[in-house]
Amino acid sequence: MNAWAALFGSFAAAIGTALTPDELYQKRFAAAGTGDADAGDLLNYACLSGEHITGVREGRPLFVRTPHSRFTLPNFMRAQLYAAFAPLRIGMEILVREEGVSPTRMIAHGGLFKTPVVAQQILADALNVPIAVMETVHEGGPWGMVVLAVFALCAREGRMLPDFLDNVVFGTARTFVCVPDPAGTAGYDRFIDRYRTALSVEKEAQILRDESPSNTSI
Numbered sequence: 001m002n003a004w005a006a007l008f009g010s011f012a013a014a015i016g017t018a019l020t021p022d023e024l025y026q027k028r029f030a031a032a033g034t035g036d037a038d039a040g041d042l043l044n045y046a047c048l049s050g051e052h053i054t055g056v057r058e059g060r061p062l063f064v065r066t067p068h069s070r071f072t073l074p075n076f077m078r079a080q081l082y083a084a085f086a087p088l089r090i091g092m093e094i095l096v097r098e099e100g101v102s103p104t105r106m107i108a109h110g111g112l113f114k115t116p117v118v119a120q121q122i123l124a125d126a127l128n129v130p131i132a133v134m135e136t137v138h139e140g141g142p143w144g145m146v147v148l149a150v151f152a153l154c155a156r157e158g159r160m161l162p163d164f165l166d167n168v169v170f171g172t173a174r175t176f177v178c179v180p181d182p183a184g185t186a187g188y189d190r191f192i193d194r195y196r197t198a199l200s201v202e203k204e205a206q207i208l209r210d211e212s213p214s215n216t217s218i
Contacts, residue, residue: 037187040075
């Protein structure tokens with residue numbers, strides 16, 4: 001996602017339109033929100049590193065389309081977001097099928113959800129589960145580590161983690177929920193079927209070696 005943002009940002013600068021990183025993400029995510037439910041038959045793999053859940057040993061970011069795919073900016077951006085959640089979707093299927101897990105709601109967290117609604121709705125459709133986000137949604141890992149450090153102090157007083165999170169950390173935070181849209185879920189199902197079917201393409205791409213200095217033996 002960041003690499004594509006840099007590319008679009010470079011193009012915007014080349015035509016004299018300087019955009020901040022936040023503006024770039026907002027405009028791209030807004031475009032994704034208007035794409036086709038199945039991302040126009042586009043396919044994307046967002047693997048910067050290996051992905052155990054799909055059996056991908058090394059990262060090979062890859063974008064694929066057929067000659068007749070609906071290759072538009074909204075569909076392109078939707079495929080990027082769809083791919084970002086693909087391993088999570090596959091992992092959740094395993095939890096549901098093999099472990100009997102049936103979540104009634106999940107809480108999303110991270111910078112991907114800083115732009116309101118779009119990524120949140122796509123995740124709800126992908127998992128077919130209501131997705132909640134809080135006002136603190138854009139805070140990252142360092143913030144979470146601070147929360148755990150404070151909890152370590154509270155735990156000495158006998159406070160349990162669920163109570164600490166519900167009443168101390170998130171007690172006054174506003175929560176926004178997106179429920180799955182049937183058309184969006186059906187579209188994501190078609191995308192994930194293509195994703196699984198073409199995983200061999202992603203795996204074959206591993207024969208391409210990264211010759212950057214950090215990966216070159218001396």
